[in-house]
Amino acid sequence: MKNENAKLITIYTESVLESRLIDDIEEHGAMGYTISNAKGKGSSGSRAGSWEANSNIRVEIICDANFARHFTQHLQKTYYDNYGMVTFTSDIEVLRPQKFCAQ
Amino acid sequence: MKNENAKLITIYTESVLESRLIDDIEEHGAMGYTISNAKGKGSSGSRAGSWEANSNIRVEIICDANFARHFTQHLQKTYYDNYGMVTFTSDIEVLRPQKFCAQ
Amino acid sequence: MKNENAKLITIYTESVLESRLIDDIEEHGAMGYTISNAKGKGSSGSRAGSWEANSNIRVEIICDANFARHFTQHLQKTYYDNYGMVTFTSDIEVLRPQKFCAQ
Amino acid sequence: MSLSSIDPVIWFFLFGLFAGVMKSELRLPSQIYELVSMLLLLTIGLKGGIELARQPFGVLLPQIAVIVAMGFLLPFIIFPVLRYVGKFNRPDSASIAAHYGSVSVGTFAVAVAYMNTRNIVFEEHMALFVVLLEIPAILIGIILSKGMSKDTQWSKVMNEVMLGRGVMLLVGGLLIGWVSGPTGVESISPLFFDLFKGILALFLLEMGLITATQLSSLKKYGLFLFAFGILTPIVFSIIGIIVGTSLNLSTGGTAILATLFASASYIAVPAAMRISVPEANPTLSLSASLGITFPFNIIIGIPIYYAFSQYAHNLL
């Protein structure tokens, strides 16, 4: 039995983008976000997290399918060329899906 | 090809609830949990993680569908009114699903 | 509407394995990984993260279904007997799936 | 009061406040903030303990009894004000009353620094009073919010309060200072005593940053909370002056007791209320205690309370 009624966007990117992403998220009308620290490696090289210029964040946004589509496209257009960034979307089930519909 | 044989519950909530949630998880018979630090923003405002009263945790529990249903209901009943908390469930595939069935 | 075109492997395990896992990931040809700190409890006991020998990491790898199958089997064979380790796979949707196919 | 007579640690607070208001990305890493507050608590405890080692415990018993009684009494004075003048609901009124009935360790540290800079003597065992005043208000807060309901698991509440980081470190430092005595702690004094003011500076830098984040939520709650956050410390300080002089404390000691009464908790009590009175809105009490009362006390309050104390001692 599968019940998916919301989307989870996960973003791995450079810490230096944190405050910009928060502005983006709020401008696009998401109801919330969660951020944690990470390190990693990808096509733009290794980011070992030993100092600020070199650490990653992981941003998670619960939203509806519509927001997910628009926001990931916005990210791709704005940041993919010049920043280390990976984004993916997954299906999740929340208790009160309407809470997470963008305004 | 899709193979889902287990559920993952993810909880974003206030750090102050950590030890209570651990008690709850164990009382409900889950086989384990994983906790990490986070910061975020939601309907109850911004929690920037700068100090204890103001930081979030992210709790993850691998379990079966049954446990997931009961436990998220328990969380909603017990904490949603008075605490910042968001919970969602996703479908995952584990190697030995029986390891994660609640006792 | 469901679109899954990639897999996400999530590994919870002992911090002491970090550099070994990174070697494994690179040898198996994954295009990247993301690591964050965690604490938790499982069948091999509680790991409260208070010091190094006692903390967990959470490793995430975006990959294709093929890599996911082989790599989780490799993990099971190599580490499950002697280390605290839990692995699961979930379906995700990425923008450029070909970026994450193992070499 | 010339600019250079202001303690540099206060400038660190104002610097943090400014940086926060300007939305600078400055911040003290969270684990460093934890370390810094641990060191402050341990140092304060150790100082109190050393002093206890110097004098017979029996002599202090009457003082202890009075202080604990005051800790239970203070929240009752403001609860009705919050409930009927401020029109807050029951849990919010109870929670704010608990915050103001309890004490702030940071404010205490600034008061101690103030006295030290000016070579004003005071009873070093005041640190003991910090511990004694920390807890009673929490219990009263819970009672006020629920009534003496049978539901409250008092042993669990007491457990959580006593085993909280703040109380543990204060009491632990106190006991270690007590058994080791002045010569025993000499070897650890470079870390705990010599660095004290520098550590306090870092702490206040972060407090300034945190205070800045409270200012915006403050606007929402408006004038009553603002007035409450300034009048309560003044009234409580006067009670402190009366109690201090009655207990024959020195001028400095009386001023510090007044500061303790005037101060409002922002660490131990918020955590306890969040768990035991979850219906109370934590933003309300924190923005008052951190956003108004803390800066008021450390910048304006302490010199005033010291002036009060001098006045009272001259009267006698």
Add this chain to the structure above:
Amino acid sequence: MSLSSIDPVIWFFLFGLFAGVMKSELRLPSQIYELVSMLLLLTIGLKGGIELARQPFGVLLPQIAVIVAMGFLLPFIIFPVLRYVGKFNRPDSASIAAHYGSVSVGTFAVAVAYMNTRNIVFEEHMALFVVLLEIPAILIGIILSKGMSKDTQWSKVMNEVMLGRGVMLLVGGLLIGWVSGPTGVESISPLFFDLFKGILALFLLEMGLITATQLSSLKKYGLFLFAFGILTPIVFSIIGIIVGTSLNLSTGGTAILATLFASASYIAVPAAMRISVPEANPTLSLSASLGITFPFNIIIGIPIYYAFSQYAHNLL
């Protein structure tokens, strides 16, 4: 130069470098690194501020004007070299020019330690120059990368630069030192002044580890970057000697100014470029400034610049 005449803090750097090259798991926890750099910045600011408190500000105005002008000028000298000799694209050339036009606080701290160990006097208000030199090169870097396009939101850029952690702490320390004066900061000196060299040792240990991670990416960019990373500081140091002696700075002060000109930023500028010139490859500028210029300056450069300065002062 015997081994024991090398400052122990330099050994900490070499130790970190060795550990990093050997792929040891040694590292300074990230929040500790943040604390350590905060303390260095605050200390340098405080020292500069105390000195400002000692002398009339008016006297310094001409020096300030010259230093700021140099901060705007230096990037223009190397930009064409990068663009036409190094064959880097426009954003990369602009970004590297900004790094080398600005200054490195770590290098400054090592220079100060060098002078202190040898009891060489220098103008303590040099810390003010660190702040003054930090910012202009960033603005020039942005202009060079885009031209004076109307797109650039200058107020936003200035905001980000001024409110960045590095500038905030330097300026904050400076102001606190200024208003508090030499006697005011005495109480916080055990943390900020007595521990300075030890804190610097920890900082350099981590810098060594970070430098090691840059070495591999350096290989990719080859000989030009290597030569650039050594010749630029030498040329800039000579400019610094000329400016310093013209401003009548002491031998020590001139050497420190030369070191500042010779140093390349690796904290404030990378962050600013990442946001304002995102097309520039951050690995390029960081591996040059951290992998070559930083170690060159602290190990070989500073003694040379001091010799230059002595030579210039003997000429006069």
Add this chain to the structure above:
Amino acid sequence: MSLSSIDPVIWFFLFGLFAGVMKSELRLPSQIYELVSMLLLLTIGLKGGIELARQPFGVLLPQIAVIVAMGFLLPFIIFPVLRYVGKFNRPDSASIAAHYGSVSVGTFAVAVAYMNTRNIVFEEHMALFVVLLEIPAILIGIILSKGMSKDTQWSKVMNEVMLGRGVMLLVGGLLIGWVSGPTGVESISPLFFDLFKGILALFLLEMGLITATQLSSLKKYGLFLFAFGILTPIVFSIIGIIVGTSLNLSTGGTAILATLFASASYIAVPAAMRISVPEANPTLSLSASLGITFPFNIIIGIPIYYAFSQYAHNLL
């Protein structure tokens, strides 16, 4: 032994132990714990290095040879006891033997503090022995668990052991102390030497908290492990007394060597065993070394070993 004669750092340990047993939420943030242990390791290394700078290396060679030989020998003494009396399987026996054959830096630091408080002289180059004793037992542990199998990638094992944080910091500090000499390190002594006891206090606070978490798992393994965790240090300390007096060490130095032999590793060896002997149960060895032997040594052991050493030196 009166209460006030106990070193305050021991009280910090007992305080942490109590807080842990009471399930207080007290804890040292993990990065602070890392910093604190880094500082201890560097300080111990530096002290040893300074001493090496003071005397010709050749004089120490015989001592070094004996100490290294003992490091290889000690695990062999207890392995059969664990295997045939304790009835542990092969990997567990080998792993525990490695823990007890190696040394604990924390225990060493407490022994040094014990001697300093009592003004007992000892050979400062003992820190060198810490490094020398750290590694051999690990190699023996691996051999005992697998036999001299060709599978073991010795170069990889040696690499991991030598490049581990603990060994790196000790050796790095040693070399820096050596090349810099007593006057060279003066500028960094406020951080590394003056704060030593305070930093040790914080370290022991956390060790107490960690020890508490080991106590519950200890119950599972019962009486044999308990007896083993107390008898091994006593037996090993006697061997240490014999070796120390044979090497003509001072009374203090002999007592410290005995303490080193008596101590069991809980940092370097657990990490190495986890990687190289993964079949061994880490809870078993850690609960013995941390839950029994560490507290036994720092509270009861060190005074006993010093008494042993005095007795032995009086005999001669």
